[in-house]
Amino acid sequence: MATILYGIPNCDTVKKARRWLDDHGVAYSFHDFRKDGLEPAKLQGWIDALGWEKLLNKSGTTFRKLPDDKKAGLDAASAKALMLDQPAMIRRPVVESAAGLGVGFAADDWQQRFA
Template sequence: MTLTLYGIPNCDTVKKARRWLDEHGIVHRFHDFRKDGLDPGRLQGWIDTLGWDKLLNKSGTTFRKLPDDQKQGLDAATAKALMLDQPAMIRRPVVETEDGLSVGFAADDWQARFAA
């Protein structure tokens, strides 16, 4: 199985997810949003599959620091622009495999999905 984990290396959730994959011997490729960039077409595919509201991390520091006028009236286009401009606003990790796409980390869910 080809697994790509997208995120930021200093994110605690990404660290937990990578550690879990390593401990379970699951080969993966890590894609650093900041260093490796983010293709707008790929982000659009994620939005189409998961929804922008699931991808946009409104509880994160980066989003909370935005001026109030940028937080109001969000839609898919404005959320996409924010996430492309500041990838730290994307909920992490995003995981792509041949059989699907997911966002976030929960050991029990990953056990059922990847280690079964």
């Protein structure tokens, strides 16, 4: 399976992840949520594998700017709708590789993932 990195190019964490992959000679393709979109079925697969709680970035400015009534009572369906409507609410980066599916970047974890 080819490695695919999903995210937003101006995100600092995505920049770190891309730099790490480049520095370690890991071939990958980059999928920009905003420019390239995100299929609902793909997001559902991530939710099924990781859980919506792990994917929804509640600490980001996009989520924090939501009205309180949109934040209250979140469940899988409402979180999915928010993430599809505003992909910046997805924790980044999401990476699909032969080692499986992951979200976020930590150099130590990635060293093991791509060893």
